[in-house]
Amino acid sequence: MVISAHPFRRTLGAALVVAALASAATACSDSGSGPAEPERGAPAPAAGQQGRAQAPGSAGALNAYVERVRKQKAARALAAKKWGLAKAPLDAPAPPKVKPRITTRKGFETDGEGLPPVFTTVPTKQKVVFLTIDDGAEKDPELLRMMKDLRIPYSAFLSDYVVKDDYGYFARMQKSQESGVALHNHTLNHRYLPGLSYKQQKREICGMQDVIEKRFGKRPPLFRPPYGNYNEDTLRAAKSCGVKAVPLWSAEAFPDHMEWREWDRDLHPGDIVLTHFRGKGDWKGTMPDMIRRVMNVITAKGYAVAKLEDYV
Template sequence: MAALACAALASGCAAPGAPAPAPGREPGRAGPAQALDPQARRAAEHARLVAAAQHWRLDRVPLTPPAPPAGKPEITPRDGFEVDGQEEENLPPVFTTVPTRKKVVFLTIDDGAEKDPAFLRMMSDLKIPYTAFLSNYLVKDDYGYFRRMQSEGHTLNNHTLTHPYLPGLSYEEQKDEICGMQTVMKKQFGKAPTVFRPPYGNYNGDTLRAAKVCGIKYAPIWDEEVFVDHWEYRDWDRSLHPGDIVLTHFRGRDDWDGTMVDDMRRFLNKVTREGYAVARLEDYL
């Protein structure tokens, strides 16, 4: 594999994240270089991914997701996850899996406590999409970390101001938590999202009514959760399914016996081994 990486990259084997040669120039030459044809570009990119997977100590190169669907699937609440008035009031659906036959899963990361620069480098090197659900009390000390994440194409969504147990609050208190975070998101990241995850996955009818008033259209939770040392499953078969939403958290050694990089290695090794690619959740909403 290393030989493939060296052969396909004109500049030789470089460490992941090393700066690329300036466009239009061959390394060590002053004149313009001939543009690579599409097949050569694909080979070079594959070689780069091989090197990145080796650098981050993955078992194999993560699979490339298929193109986003031309027609978005209809998102409905998971059976048993509806609230009174769900359909009549057109409340945001709570769901754990996106309807698709494609072997894709969606990576979602909650709260924002750990701000590990190595995690950003890893996901950028490997081109793995993910969605972050942010709580202001944990991200306000370093909005710039999440702006960098956003600049690399990852979506930032609402996870309330202070991460409370929402069903224990009044409607107005829930509305303040959700709409307040919408205001923060718009100010700090330029956009109020339409996707919201209730803390702990707990909600009631007032949660979804408040979310709707705040501009929320979807309330995904998760079907599996990955930790640095194990997986947990919602369903009895303890398996991944096409379209499953996977949860993890911004955590590090203060909370886990490992880092976010270790957590992502466990996640990526399993989904790749089982034939799944990681797709961007918002492409299906």
């Protein structure tokens, strides 16, 4: 059975929760007649300092954290203005301590058992969505600068036939943010997998696992089939070379519009948003234009972008 997960047109830390902590200290003597005397041998307090409470070390650490968060939020607001966003992106909440259990979406099943789950939405009640970018054809340095300035997490699903002319670009991408940008598998040659034999599919999927591990240092746990099309052999082949899950998407972003999978044409908690590495040769705009569009939509709807790998 062939599964097609693309119903519409296809084209080629922790939450920064600023806590305000109010603390007060009072000093009193046992008798109420004045400050208690220092212990014998202890240095006497300086004049005028007898009643001043000493701040505990934890308060200093908290103050430093609050100040760091304040500066990060201010920097993000400036970056949003620099890159032409309507509003600064919302900060994602802290990821779950235990990742949610991922299961295959109803209607996306194959007859096989024990295969990697295929899903379009991560089960969560948090108002977060996940940004994913496919293939790797366009290598726009402005995208790296924009995403770093805005501190937007994202996952790239790469195909070797379009990334092999500049692996260095994706190595820079991987290191461009403190938490890193996750690089995942989109096959060697972006072929229609259900039309291939099991052996051919395995070469496409496992071959790309090898490329990513060799070039970027880590064997990816996530795989997305080209065009969202797969069959049981696809999932069997993916599992054989270490793939744990197969995220598809609920919405797709372009520089000038959004396309939606669901009937209500809206975002939902845990939705996966797809876009592509494309430029003006393919789109009505650039990669930064696309990011502006999708982030304005996400922020206006009250969602933050979280890191997919924190949940899957």
